[in-house]
Amino acid sequence: MPLVNFETLPNEARAWVFAAAAPVTGAAAVALLAMVDDHLRAWRAHGAPLVCAREWRDDRFLVVAVDEAATGASGCSIDALFHALRAIEGQVGSSLVASGQLYWRDASGLVQVSDRPSFRAFAAAGRVAGDTSVFDTTITSVGAWRAGFERKAADSWHARFLVAS
Incomplete structure (x- = not known):
């Protein structure tokens, strides 16, 4: 049970913000969050589950956070998160990992x-x-x-x- 409620994470938890280029609403938002939750439930670093959470706001912003006091995210686990989000982009009709x-x-x-x-x-x-x-x-x-x-x-x-x- 590594996926927790976002409000329970400490302020020191590491966070990544992903912004959708276009609003993601309705069924697309439900699908996005379900896919993200599936990934986070299985998210691991060196085989250890990550204590993590996500929050969604304004039909655009996804924040994913890890309580590194419990288990730290590794480079490979972070890459896996970005890879999973890139895979989801096509299904929800908006980029999530573009920067700038x-x-x-x-x-x-x-x-x-x-x-x-x-x-x-x-x-x-x-x-x-x-x-x-x-x-x-x-x-x-x-x-x-x-x-x-x-x-x-x-x-x-x-x-x-x-x-x-």
């Missing part, structure tokens, strides 16, 4: 995605600003996920793309 994209909430509350040059252009055009909510997909711990996965752009590394006033 920025995610934020627009004025209507919808999650948007773009590359860095486009985000900078949106800032120059006033479509994103310091008070825009952004998502930090670079976080590496459950504590960071809880404390600041979504925050104002001015308070995140995204601020470097904003237009100085």
